[in-house]
Amino acid sequence: MIINSLKNFRNNNTFNKLASRIYNCYGVRLTNKGINNKVYFQGAYILKTKIEIVGSNNSIKIGNLSDLRNCSILIIGNGHDLSIGEKCQINNTNISFTQTSGKIKIGDKTTIGGAKIYSGEGKFIELGEDCMLSSNIEIRTTDSHSIISLENNKRTNKASNIYIGNHVWLGNSCRIWKGAYIGNNSVIGFGATVSKNIEPNSLAVGTPASVKKKSITWTRELIND
Template sequence: MKITNGDELLNLENNEFIGEVPKLTNSQININGKNNTLVCEENVVLWNSRIDFNGDNSVLYLSSNNFDYALNISINGNNACFIGKNNYFNGMSSIILSESQNVIIGEDCIFSYNISIRVADAHLIYHTKTKERLNYSKSIFIGDHVWLGQGSMILKGTHIGSGSIIGANSVLSNKHVPSNTTFAGSPARLTKEDTFWLGYSVHPWSELTTIKYSQYDSENFVYEIDDNTLDFEDIDSDINKFAKPDEIVKYFESTFLEAGKNRFSLK
């Protein structure tokens, strides 16, 4: 089923739509399976986007956003993808979910141009002697207020804590990125600790504005581990226990939407 008008989501067969009808601007949603659930909060606009449900029993949760979503998402069966509020897409980002793995993205992130997020290598790699598979797919977690630089690739098993910065053209696979750190390179490595970032663009700044922001005395974007911090591995395990998509939706709502600032902190 090809959907190019949001109102068509109200007449799905063998699949479910929950929430507010999104606005589709030069965008389409293709559903080629059954028992899938799409959740859209209010203020969801898909711009030049494509969402493909290529299998069964998957959940895509799109939170309310002050900005347009610019996404190509491929969901291939038994996957869960949660995208939090008010993420800024400065160009098209690609997300591919495979082999029953999941993608969780927090809120207030910046996705620069040509971001790629993939939980799988797609093809199989084996050890020549043991004949055992080496490259199992793994879920990806990106916390709140994360800046992904242009051309960065976030690959299987990567966990990025809130407040972090990923440099342009970085490649991260099975990486553990603590909160308030900067990683860059291919493969990416730690380049700075104890960093945070602001979303202002410096392009039009005068010398006076530069001087004004030479220091920013705030703890708003400094993240710590506290009693409300969630464990990424536990989240993944919890999601995979659920047999029905509506159970996953309820889990997202009860777990993520009620958690505090440090929900996705990582050390």
């Protein structure tokens, strides 16, 4: 197809921005209901993706040579910030914000096979560089509803930030909840739920996730014995 052949211009900086602009004319459906919203994706390649903003003073930046396919980005509220780095590959992923002043940052060269990433109550999600996320993954800073203590009538399930370091592998069906902190080079196994600290270079599995191995790392390459 013509739009796919446009990717051949990627290695030429002079033509890449023009090629991506033509490509994105077919691939992006943008709705902007607000003022002072900034959306920048020049140099990225986006296909079958919907971007909807309902609010003002929001920012979306998708880095050079990144690919988004079959994704949706929904911003409701004011002052949110979405930053996707360069050379990312993101498929079948929903990114959303509510309330005000949320932040989601995805580092360079990160790949996502399918995820729901949700920032609410003004909290941030930081996903480092060269991370590998499988499919059916959910990352949330908030429960979206309140649990109230009968003893003092106060809310007990407050929202919290999420930090995922560089070169982290999240296996299929992981759940990363508010307050999670995952160190660099770690692996989170199939179906695990993380809501606490996982040290760098750790393998964690289970619900709730617990560390089963330390002093490990991983590579995208399949190495034979």
